[in-house]
Amino acid sequence: MAYQNEYRANLRLFEQQGDILKYHPLLHVSETTFNTTLDDLDLPIHPLFYLGYESIGCMHCTKPGKGREGRWSGKTKTECGLHLKYFTKHEHA
Template identity: 55%
Template sequence: MTAVEQTADDLEHLNAQELVAEAVARYPRLTVATSFQKEASVILDLVMKADSSVRVFTLDTGALFPETRETWAKLEAHYDIKIEGIRGQQLERHWEQSTDSCCDLRKVVPLRETLATADAWVAGLRRDQSPTRADTPKLKWDLKHGLWKLHPLADWTERDVWRYIAANDVPYHPLHDQGYESIGCFPCTKPGAGRDGRWSGDTKVECGIHVAA
């Protein structure tokens, strides 16, 4: 077993709060990538309670729902923080030509550039969201970006997420109440269970930012 695997296994038993506390202690350049979905609301609440100075950013694709921007503003006000909007190249209605290339320019490239200055990042992936996420560990070495990646909600269910939001009075994206279980850009998101509403009718299931190298 490599040193990297040992460290990752070491943290698998921690619950979400413990994992976030450990991450804050271990990684001075910890950063949070937020999508403003319900899991992102929980992550933000956990991180802000552990250390409100942690850098938080979102990939502002230029194709966000108005409700996403409202949630962005609501979370900034709730935690009294600034959530950075990171923009990549945005070609006009590029998603109509190629969703892969559009995701690459608007998400994958700017994420890579942003993570270059961090030593660990936190994301809200859960194992039960889709088969592609079933093996999500709580901590892993992100080979593609060259830093640690944490998934504090890896073993949470949908119900766990909603229970936390209700118990902690956390602001959340209003489209979840209109049948959208997963929310991305408006041209590529429809209401649906799990991630069914993302790139609906296409074989595409991930934008690429959470896909290993």
């Protein structure tokens, strides 16, 4: 969702990376709409949310925090890079 960080705010709804067409269906969903939809559909909230984890990354580097600030605590990164690096590596292989 674009409101989560600068990288996501600069994504396009459809993006092509090599032979892969990527679609970001939740890109333009606001935080308010997201939370309202959770309530409307009576979807459960992850138990870690109530312990202060508003966003969950890997178990080794996630700490409690507002929004995505608990991910990669003490580092400048905001995305795990799994998909970013995967496509870059395979396009040039």
